Amino acid sequence: MIDTRTLAPVIAAAQGGDAAALDHLLRVCHPDVRRYAYRHCRISDVDDAVQEALLILSRRLRSLRALAAFPGWIFTIVRRECRRLERHVFRLDALDEARMEAWLATCPDAALRVDLIQALESLPAHYRETILLRDFAGLTIRALSARLGLSPMAVKSRLHRARELVREYLIA
Structure with missing residues (x-):
């Protein structure tokens, strides 16, 4: 995990224009950024x-005002990029809605159940738990938040991502 206490001098130097410090900062952050992207991106x-x-x-580091905010700041950037790329992909295929409607109209109930079970089983455990508790057990966002130990916004985000992954699986 990104530790701002040990990286504070490096971040400050990079903000001051030190190219070596910026390079070091990017190398240190890369594994955590990649790990975070794996959880939030396709x-x-x-x-x-x-x-x-x-x-x-690298371009906006100078705009960072509080060094303690660095981990949240970089992870917010990653999350936004994941969402931007996802929106871009889904807009490219305008036929997804029509394909989904046509598939649902022609798919027998038994086959739909099997496909839905397979889609849910393909989800990472944290997404599967969230979608099952919300959509099948009927828990509210507040109850989910308390049960999972997450903020309501994090639960909503996780639920949205889980539904998108199920939809992506079913369309494919």
């Missing part, structure tokens, strides 16, 4: 999101 978008996030970090 697998095919991870490399692009990491590259874009590190590029944004």
